[in-house]
Amino acid sequence: MMRAILVKRNDPRSEDEKNELQMNELRELAGAAGYEIIFEMMQTRHPDRKYHLGRGKVEELAQVVVDLRPDKIIFHNPLSTMQIYNISETCRCETIDKFQLILEIFATRATTHRSKLQVELARLEYELPRARAVISILKKDERPGFMGLGGYEDSYAQDIKNRMTRIRNELETIQKDNESLRTHRHSKGFSLAALAGYTNAGKSTLFNALVDENVESKDMLFTTLLPTTRSLKVEGRDILITDTVGFIEDLPHWMVDAFRSTLDEIFLADVVLLVVDSSEPFETVRKKLLVCHETMWDQLQDVAIVTVFNKIDLITDDELQEKFTGLAYLAPNSVAVSAKTGFGFEQLKSEIRNILPEWKRIELIIPLSEEGMSLVAWIYDEGLVHDINYTDVISIDFEARDKVINKAISLVNGLS
Amino acid sequence: MFDIIAVDISGRHKVNNEYLMVCAAVAVSVTADHIEKVNQMALRSFRSRSAPDIQSVVKMVETTVSELKSDGVIVTEAGDFYNKPQWLIDSMFTRDFKYQESISERRCIEIAHHASLSSRKLLLKELDIQ
Numbered sequence: 052m053m054r055a056i057l058v059k060r061n062d063p064r065s066e067d068e069k070n071e072l073q074m075n076e077l078r079e080l081a082g083a084a085g086y087e088i089i090f091e092m093m094q095t096r097h098p099d100r101k102y103h104l105g106r107g108k109v110e111e112l113a114q115v116v117v118d119l120r121p122d123k124i125i126f127h128n129p130l131s132t133m134q135i136y137n138i139s140e141t142c143r144c145e146t147i148d149k150f151q152l153i154l155e156i157f158a159t160r161a162t163t164h165r166s167k168l169q170v171e172l173a174r175l176e177y178e179l180p181r182a183r184a185v186i187s188i189l190k191k192d193e194r195p196g197f198m199g200l201g202g203y204e205d206s207y208a209q210d211i212k213n214r215m216t217r218i219r220n221e222l223e224t225i226q227k228d229n230e231s232l233r234t235h236r237h238s239k240g241f242s243l244a245a246l247a248g249y250t251n252a253g254k255s256t257l258f259n260a261l262v263d264e265n266v267e268s269k270d271m272l273f274t275t276l277l278p279t280t281r282s283l284k285v286e287g288r289d290i291l292i293t294d295t296v297g298f299i300e301d302l303p304h305w306m307v308d309a310f311r312s313t314l315d316e317i318f319l320a321d322v323v324l325l326v327v328d329s330s331e332p333f334e335t336v337r338k339k340l341l342v343c344h345e346t347m348w349d350q351l352q353d354v355a356i357v358t359v360f361n362k363i364d365l366i367t368d369d370e371l372q373e374k375f376t377g378l379a380y381l382a383p384n385s386v387a388v389s390a391k392t393g394f395g396f397e398q399l400k401s402e403i404r405n406i407l408p409e410w411k412r413i414e415l416i417i418p419l420s421e422e423g424m425s426l427v428a429w430i431y432d433e434g435l436v437h438d439i440n441y442t443d444v445i446s447i448d449f450e451a452r453d454k455v456i457n458k459a460i461s462l463v464n465g466l467s
Numbered sequence: 468m469f470d471i472i473a474v475d476i477s478g479r480h481k482v483n484n485e486y487l488m489v490c491a492a493v494a495v496s497v498t499a500d501h502i503e504k505v506n507q508m509a510l511r512s513f514r515s516r517s518a519p520d521i522q523s524v525v526k527m528v529e530t531t532v533s534e535l536k537s538d539g540v541i542v543t544e545a546g547d548f549y550n551k552p553q554w555l556i557d558s559m560f561t562r563d564f565k566y567q568e569s570i571s572e573r574r575c576i577e578i579a580h581h582a583s584l585s586s587r588k589l590l591l592k593e594l595d596i597q
Contacts, residue, residue, distance in 0.1 A: 064552070344568065344570050345573075347570065348570040348573040348574065356499070356500045356570075358499075380469055380499055380569055381569050382499055383498055383500040383501075
């Protein structure tokens, strides 16, 4: 197991509680990336341009590195290329920030071609603004004269841009395939639901419990990186439910862009199930809900949201009620469930059913013939049959989308 | 449903040696994820020789909001108050105040932003200021 030192700079006059939450999240992220935390360091001050922390604190950190010999120093705060270089030089240890840590986690978990491309794109997006500076710092002693490395610096940045374009094109092809698959699913009468929420809210556990599946679910951040879709029957209606990657605080825009094809599963759904870990303290739940709203608000268009308060087996009724009332302004259509015990699933399904696009109900008389029977079989596939009677004719009472009803009427007219 | 007043200020940069700002306040009824009704809107223009500090931003917001008949919590982006903590800014207002949180609050501020930006553009055009 790799060993790491965690470092965080707190803004002066920032809330202790918030700082502790952020540090805790960094601990969990480091754990998810497979690091053993051997030391933690915090300093409260405004950022230093050269070292981010104060120079004295970095020298203290260098001494700790000599004593404990960690593999990496992980900063919670975003670092500039110059700061990374200066800290690494002083401490003689590889230094990364939170975003690089997230990228590391994604890189180790990426198994499919698509997710590998997404991780590579995110890495390049992160690297691009730093490309010129990195080369400039690394080769600063090798400048032979006027305009020394100019050409080389540019060609490196250009190379990164070319690679990004190539990956984007490839991802676009995958995205188009997904979009046509989504349209196909819509036209087949499936409504789409997506599980969204902060990382480690229990989305995968809820998904497994709802659809009786065995998607990997762990008490760890970013267990899910690739969306998985399964069908679920909700009061007679078939919906496709997708488990997605979780959100995290300060997720940078370039990362949202890189994982766009994953996040599109959320943005293009008919219903978003916003999963919340209700066993956490009120303020934590509120902050995590805030992050979800912030990540989704710009992309969601006319999509209904159901807020699922998960893990209610771990709290009392009073605590739940307090969260329901206090968070009403952030939690639309709240439902309390426990993915572990199955409590509240029926209410969740009925809430989803209420939000799904309306189906019409109609009664048809179909001739009792071979073609008539195949039409009945088709209606069973596409809609929800409430009643059927076989006499000299078949009278069927069913509910379905407009398109299916119109097609059924024209087919019946053709038969009779 | 909750009543809020979303506020945004455009023009907080120097043009011809002065700051020509437009503040838009939109009174809205919202749920957590949807805007239910836009009740009223107020627009006010402000001129200043110096860059707006926190107190003058508070004053601009209070003046614009006072023109609305509707009640509600004033909601703005944190950047409008130089990312200062909410409790500090809240203590400077005579009404309830908070930073944007939910999807609907963010959408309302987007409306206020479009209103203030386009009315400022119109004003600059009418006054023939480049």
